[in-house]
Amino acid sequence: MHVDVAKPYVLEAASQPKPGRLAYWLDLRSVDVTEREETGATRYRLKLVYQTLYVPLSPAERYLPAFELRFKDGDDVAVAKVPPFKFIMAPLREVIPEVPAEGPEGYLRPDAKPQAVSTRRDRILFGVGLGLAGLALIFLAYDRAWWPFRARPDRPFARASRRLRSLARLNDDEAYRAGLLDLHRAFDASAGRRVLAEDVRGFLESHGVFRAQEREIDRFFAASRQAFFANDVSGAEKAMPLPAMAALGAELSAAERRAS
Incomplete structure (x- = not known):
């Protein structure tokens, strides 16, 4: 939407809609305001992004809420009223669902059979890692003269x-x-x-x-x-x-x- 305002009126930032929850089924996600100079006026363009939640089970009317924009020129204030916007919200459903050849039972899927996963590679890698860790510990014990290497010549x-x-x-x-x-x-x-x-x-x-x-x-x-x-x-x-x-x-x- 856009609003043309005579100069020198300017948009009051506090009057812009604030992003957030507007209703249990509606969020205002973002508000983007741009302005452009026109002949003797300023054009404000507002881009509002809404998100709807909780789709009704059957078509129903919904309204984006109305709001007011205030424009100031010193102590003078001009108000632009944006009316509510009506739309229809409806669920996405199959109009004529396809019936499987085998009848209603075709809607049911059989349980997937569990497949055995081989852990042989993981066990081999674990064993190799454990062996390397043990070997490193032996070298460390020898270097530090820990048990059973305490009998080594003193340093x-x-x-x-x-x-x-x-x-x-x-x-x-x-x-x-x-x-x-x-x-x-x-x-x-x-x-x-x-x-x-x-x-x-x-x-x-x-x-x-x-x-x-x-x-x-x-x-x-x-x-x-x-x-x-x-x-x-x-x-x-x-x-x-x-x-x-x-x-x-x-x-x-x-x-x-x-x-x-």
Whole structure:
């Protein structure tokens, strides 16, 4: 529908129909308003989309409700009344239904016979997945030294590396000293005796798997000597910060794991 209004009247937005439920059988789904300038007037075009519900069992009259549109020019108000729209609503039915050759019984359909569905493929895939999950769990238990792999040789550098990662987040003097001691104890446990700076060459000869980290190991023992013997923790931290010590612990742990 469209309404032509003399200028300078404009449509009052609040007077437009609001989408929503209008009756138990009728919804207003959307309202679309456009305007176009005409000679001396404004043409408003309204597109209203309705949805009907609850179709009656027999043809019946229905009415789209009336509404008013208000147009304002300052304090002046003009009203356009839209009357109700009458239409006939009727159900869709067969006028002359076709009778089956076998009589009224033909309207009934036999029950569909159930068909057996093979689950063999699903059971095979489930078994394969279960086996792979079990195998992955075994590898994880071996890597973490869980039961029944607890008898595997100890990994002192793995313990020290976990501890150093925690201490690196604190990053204070006490944490630094604790990190030095943890890594020292890992060297001692791996060698089976106390390892001092003078013993590093012999340790690497008997534990060649750590030779790639020789330079960082020397750096660690030098920082340790500066912290404990020269009582210069700040200087030791500059020589080898705690994050660098944690990185060395991770590298030694990885080498230890490869050798086990």
